[in-house]
Amino acid sequence: MSYIRSLAARAREASHAIAALEPERRAGLLRAMARAVDAGRAQILSANAGDMQRAEAAGTTGAMLDRLMLDDSRIDGIVQAINEIADLPDPVGQVTRSETHDNGMKVEKVRIPLGLIAMIYEARPNVTADAAALCLRAGNAVLLRGGSEARESNIALARCLHAALAEFDLPAEAVALVEDTAREHVLELLQLTDLVDLAIPRGGERLIRFVAENARVPVIKHYKGVCHLYVDAAADHDTATRLAVDGKLSRPGVCNALETMLVHADIAREWLPNALATLARGGAEIRGCERTRALFPEAKAAADEDFDAEYLAPVLAVRVVDSIDDAIAHVQRHSSDHTETICTTDQRAADRFVSAIRSSAVMVNASSRFNDGGQLGLGAEIGISTTRLHAYGPMGLESLTIERWVVRGDGQVRHPQLQPEQAKAA
Structure with a gap:
C-alpha cells in the first residue's frame, strides 16, 4: 500500500472515532489543542522562522510571504480561533427539518459528518490548525497537505494537535499531515474516491485549478477573488471613501480585498479625485479607464485584463460607468462570484444590485472585507466556496456536515393494499 493510501486509510478509520465522540468531548478536545498550540509556540515560531528564511532565499515576496509568516500575535489568533470553534454549537445531530405525515410517520433531516476531508493549501500554516479544529468539531477527520514552503511550520503545529489527541486517547491520524510534499502524492490523494469524501484547496488560482482538473473526489473551490465596489450616484461620499480604503488597503493580499x-x-x-488621492497616499497604485484618468491624471492606464485581475497587492482598477445597469453588467462579466459591494443611500438601487448579482456575498454599504467566516458569525472558516454545491460563501461548521433523511415509523408500508397473504398468492 502506498504512503498516501495508507495515511488516508488510517485517517478514514480515525474519522469514525471522531464522529462517535459526544459534543462536549469534541469541544474539550479542541480546547486541549488550543492549550497545546499555546504551549508549543516557541517550537512553532522557530520552525516558521526557518520556513521564512528558506522562502526569502527562494525569492518569495508579497502576499505569499505574508501568508507564510507567523508571530506571537498570529499564534494568539490561532489559539483564539480554536477556542472560539470549541464554543460554537455542535452541528452534528442537528435536526433541520421535521414533520409528521398523515400516516403517523415522522420524517426528519439530520446533520451528520462528511467523513474524511482533504485540505490542500499553500503557505498559510494557520490553516493547519483552523482546518483541524473545524473538521474535528464537525465530527470529521482531516488529511492535511500543506505547501513545501510551510512544511516545518505545519509539522510543528501538527505535533501540538497530536499531543492533544493523545491526551484524549484518540488516533493521531484524525489530523493526518502529509509530510512528504511531492506533487505526485497530491495526484494520488485526489483519486482516492473510496477514502476521501471532499477535497478543499486553498491557495492561488494555479493550485486550485490543478486540484479541480485532476480530482476524482468532490472539490469545493474558489479560483480567485475579484471583488468589486460600485459607488452609486446616491452614495454618501465619506462612506464610499471608507469602504474603498478598508477594502483595498487593510490587507491587500487576501481574497476578500477590493480589486475593482x-x-x-x-x-x-x-468624489473620485479626492478618493483616489486618499488611496494613493495610503500606498495604492491606481489603474483607471480614460474617464478615470481625466479626473485623476496620476492613474496608470488600465488594460482590459486589469478588470479580471486578482492583484493580491495594493493595486486598484477603476472604471467610471454611466448607470447602475452598466455597473451590474461589468460585475456580471468580470466577477469571480466572491464578493461585491454597493455604496448607496438609494434603497431601490441597493435592492436592484442585490437581486442582480449572484456572488457568494453581496454587501450594501459595508466593506468587502466582511466576507469572512469569523466576521459573519461562523467562527473560523475552512475556506470560501464559489462553487454552487452544498456550500456557497464562507464555510463554517455546518458546511462540513451533510443532511440525511431519518424516518421514524411504527410499521408503515408504502403499499398497504399488498398484504402478506396477497403477496404469497401473487
Missing part, C-alpha cells in the same frame, strides 16, 4: 471600483458618472467628478 466602479463609479457612477454623476458622482465621479466631485
Whole structure:
C-alpha cells in the first residue's frame, strides 16, 4: 500500500472515532489543542522562522510571504480561533427539518459528518490548525497537505494537535499531515474516491485549478477573488471613501480585498479625485479607464485584463460607468462570484444590485472585507466556496456536515393494499 493510501486509510478509520465522540468531548478536545498550540509556540515560531528564511532565499515576496509568516500575535489568533470553534454549537445531530405525515410517520433531516476531508493549501500554516479544529468539531477527520514552503511550520503545529489527541486517547491520524510534499502524492490523494469524501484547496488560482482538473473526489473551490465596489450616484461620499480604503488597503493580499471600483458618472467628478488621492497616499497604485484618468491624471492606464485581475497587492482598477445597469453588467462579466459591494443611500438601487448579482456575498454599504467566516458569525472558516454545491460563501461548521433523511415509523408500508397473504398468492 502506498504512503498516501495508507495515511488516508488510517485517517478514514480515525474519522469514525471522531464522529462517535459526544459534543462536549469534541469541544474539550479542541480546547486541549488550543492549550497545546499555546504551549508549543516557541517550537512553532522557530520552525516558521526557518520556513521564512528558506522562502526569502527562494525569492518569495508579497502576499505569499505574508501568508507564510507567523508571530506571537498570529499564534494568539490561532489559539483564539480554536477556542472560539470549541464554543460554537455542535452541528452534528442537528435536526433541520421535521414533520409528521398523515400516516403517523415522522420524517426528519439530520446533520451528520462528511467523513474524511482533504485540505490542500499553500503557505498559510494557520490553516493547519483552523482546518483541524473545524473538521474535528464537525465530527470529521482531516488529511492535511500543506505547501513545501510551510512544511516545518505545519509539522510543528501538527505535533501540538497530536499531543492533544493523545491526551484524549484518540488516533493521531484524525489530523493526518502529509509530510512528504511531492506533487505526485497530491495526484494520488485526489483519486482516492473510496477514502476521501471532499477535497478543499486553498491557495492561488494555479493550485486550485490543478486540484479541480485532476480530482476524482468532490472539490469545493474558489479560483480567485475579484471583488468589486460600485459607488452609486446616491452614495454618501465619506462612506464610499471608507469602504474603498478598508477594502483595498487593510490587507491587500487576501481574497476578500477590493480589486475593482466602479463609479457612477454623476458622482465621479466631485468624489473620485479626492478618493483616489486618499488611496494613493495610503500606498495604492491606481489603474483607471480614460474617464478615470481625466479626473485623476496620476492613474496608470488600465488594460482590459486589469478588470479580471486578482492583484493580491495594493493595486486598484477603476472604471467610471454611466448607470447602475452598466455597473451590474461589468460585475456580471468580470466577477469571480466572491464578493461585491454597493455604496448607496438609494434603497431601490441597493435592492436592484442585490437581486442582480449572484456572488457568494453581496454587501450594501459595508466593506468587502466582511466576507469572512469569523466576521459573519461562523467562527473560523475552512475556506470560501464559489462553487454552487452544498456550500456557497464562507464555510463554517455546518458546511462540513451533510443532511440525511431519518424516518421514524411504527410499521408503515408504502403499499398497504399488498398484504402478506396477497403477496404469497401473487
